Amino acid sequence: MSYSKKQAYTRLIKTEAERLGFFSCGISKAEFLEEEAPRLENWLSQNMHGQMAYMANHFDKRLDPTILVDGAKSVVSLLLNYYPSEFQNSESYKISKYAYGTDYHFVIKDKLKALLHFISTEIGQVHGRAFVDSAPVLDKAWAAKSGLGWIGKNSNLLTKEVGSFYFIAELIIDLELDYDTPVTDHCGTCTACIDACPTQAIVEPYVVDGSKCISYFTIELKEELPTDYKEKFDDWMFGCDVCQDVCPWNKFSKSHAEPLFNPHPKLLNYQKEDWEEITSNVFAEIFEKSAVKRTKFSGLKRNIEFLKK
Structure with a gap:
């Protein structure tokens, strides 16, 4: 060609x-x-x-x-x-923005x-x-x-x-195209993500121990959550955005333009006590087509119970 x-x-x-x-x-x-x-x-x-x-x-x-x-x-x-x-309400238990x-x-x-x-x-x-x-x-x-x-x-x-x-x-x-080239790394000496990770899952620059990540615990782990991490979940009930929230490059984040990614109003307004009382019917309503369904109602309840003081 x-x-x-x-x-x-x-x-x-x-x-x-x-x-x-x-x-x-x-x-x-x-x-x-x-x-x-x-x-x-x-x-x-x-x-x-x-x-x-x-x-x-x-x-x-x-x-x-x-x-x-x-x-x-x-x-x-x-x-x-x-x-x-x-x-979400700042007083709420939190879910990762990707699952809104x-x-x-x-x-x-x-x-x-x-x-x-x-x-x-x-x-x-x-x-x-x-x-x-x-x-x-x-x-x-x-x-x-x-x-x-x-x-x-x-x-x-x-x-x-x-x-x-x-x-x-x-x-x-199976089509040959004009190929792009990689860009350079612009992390520099910044260690904001490493310093902020609540569970020290970023074990060294560019290496994340997935088995220590809050996202892993709240989504992937199917058994009881480890009590050693009881005080380290920072109110995350599904996923975690800490290492992204603290990244200086995310100062430039712009709001999406995809209506399907807009959250259910209850997701934004619920406070901790609302989540603690959530029923399976309300779970199905708020997360009808959400990625949060991956952890199921029982998984979310487990996570919320773990976070309760």
């Missing part, structure tokens, strides 16, 4: 991605992630994935998109902003399907798959490789423009 055609196809895809609401799109060559392999192996060998056994599965697929998608040539990485315009509205899997999957359909319609027989945090794909590594940001000391993807409050998704397709 000629270079000018690759450029034209790349421009076409990025323009459509923007029209669909993605604020950033970067593209990299589908190939083995050589730098990530030893990092992932080391992280798993130290059991930093805790009880998230699925993280140890499909090791090769996580590192090589050509195993996931036959004939894969390009990884199209996309960012979708979720930073809210309104926040409709579950991102549904919202992004629809946009990715639309983008894939557009590519096939405008360019021709292009085959591929859409991924939203639900398959063995190293989202942040691909986004960084595609020049969308750098992976910060809290292991989140950071951008100078809007910080880190966004979802990452990919299309892996």
Whole structure:
């Protein structure tokens, strides 16, 4: 394929991605992630994935998109902003901002399907798959490789423009495109995220022990919460945003423009006593299509009971 055609196809895809609401799109060559392999192996060998056994599965697929998608040539990485315009009552138990509205899997999957359909319609027989945090794909590594940001000391993807409050998704397709290049790291000497983590889960710059993270405890852990951490949850009942909230780059966060990410009014107005008295019916109402359903009513009740003084 000629270079000018690759450029034209790349421009076409990025323009459509923007029209669909993605604020950033970067593209990299589908190939083995050589730098990530030893990092992932080391992280798993130290059991930093805790009880998230699925993280140890499909090791090769996580590192090589050509195993996931036959004939894969390009990884199209996309960012979708979720930073809210309104926040929970400051006296409330807290949930991560990403879970305020409709579950991102549904919202992004629809946009990715639309983008894939557009590519096939405008360019021709292009085959591929859409991924939203639900398959063995190293989202942040691909986004960084595609020049969308750098992976910060809290292991989140950071951008100078809007910080880190966004979802990452990919299309892996069998079309050769014009590839982007990584950007430089702009964390500098800052250690705000490391210093602020309530459970010291950021064990060293760029390394997060997932088994110590509040998000892991409140979402992934299915058994009783460890009493050693009783005073360290900082009122988080689902997820945790501390390492993002303190990041200086998130001063530049801008409110999203996706109506589906807007929260239920009760989520914003509830105080601690309201959450402590929540019923399964109210849970179903507030979190009807929310990612919070992942922890189920029983999981949220467990977390709230743990937080009660």
